[in-house]
Amino acid sequence: MKQFALAAVMATMLVACASTPTVHTDSDPSAQFASYHTYTWLAKPEGTSPLVQQRIVDGIDAQLRAKGWTQAADGDVSLAAHVATSQKQSLDTFYSGGAWGGWGWRGGMGMGSATTTVRTYDVGTLVVDMFDSKTKQAVWRGTASGTVPSSPEKVNASVQAGIDKMFASFPPGSAPAK
Template sequence: MRTLALGAVLLTALAGCASTPTVHTDFDPSAQFASYRTYTWLKKPEGRSPLVDQRVVGAIDAQLAAKGWRQAASNEADIGLAGNVATQQRQTADTFYSGPAWGGYGWGRWGGGMGMGTATTTVRTYDVGTLVLDMFDMKTKQAVWRGTATGTVPDSPEAVNTKVQAGIDKMFATFPPGSAPAK
C-alpha cells in the first residue's frame, strides 16, 4: 500500500513538472544592460482575456521593479517593451489496447482459444499559449532581449494565472543577462 501511495505522489510531482511553461530567452551580447534603468510599454500583450492580459503586464512590471527598473514616459525610457500573446489549438491521440484474450489451456476446441483484442483511440483537443516579450533600446531602436514562455492553457482561471506567473518568473530568473539565477 505504501508503494502505491509513493507512486501516486511521484506521478503527481512529475505531472506538475510537465505543466511548467517552457521558457527561452535570447539577448544581444553587446547590449549594456547595466545602463538600462527605465522602460515603457510600446505594445502590451493582448490575448483572449483582458483580465489575464492585465495580470501578465502586472507580473512583468513587478519583475522589472524587483530588478531596480521603473516605468517612464516613452521619450524618457531606456527600453521599450513589446508583448504578444498567441494561442493555438492542438490535438493529441491516445490509443489504448486490450487483448488479445487468451482462454483456458490446450489447442483449438479442446479447452482454449484466442480472441481478438480491441483498440480505443481518444482524440483530445487543447490550447497552447505563447507569451513573447521583446525589449528594444529606445536610442538605437535595436532589439536587445527576447523572452518566450509556452505552455498548455488550463481550463480554470486560477490555473491560468498560476501558469502565467510561473512562466514570467522563469523568464526573468536570469534577467538581466549575466546576473545570477534567482533562488
C-alpha cells in the same frame, strides 16, 4: 475497464506535468544591460482576456521593479508583449484484452481491443521583446509556452509561473534566482 481507467488517470497525470510553461530567452550579447534602468511599454499584450492581459503587465512590471528598473515615459528600454494561442491535438491509444497471449504462444492468437481518443487543447504563448529606445535595436526576447488550463485560477498560476521563469536570469549575465 479497470485498465482503461488506470491508463486514463496516468495520461491525465502526464499531461498535468507537461503543462509547466516552457521558457526560452535570448539576448544581444553586445547590449549593455548595466546601463538600463528605466523602461516604457511600447505594446501591451492583446488577444486574451483583459484580466489576463493586466496580470501579464503587472507580473512583468513586478519582475522589472525587483531588478531595480522603473517605468518612465521615455525609458531606456521599450517593451512589447504579445500573446498567441493555437489549438493542438493529441491521439491517445489504450490497449486492453488478451493480446499478450497471441502470436504462437499456446497455439493461438489473442484478441484484444484498442481505444483511441483525440484530445484537442489550446497552447498559449507569451512573447516579451525589449528594444534599446535610442538605437531601436532588439536587445532581449523571452517566450513562455504551455497548455492553457481550463480554470481562471490555473491560467493565472501558469501565467505567473511563465513570467517568473522568464525573468529568473534577467538581466542577461546575472545569476539565476533561487
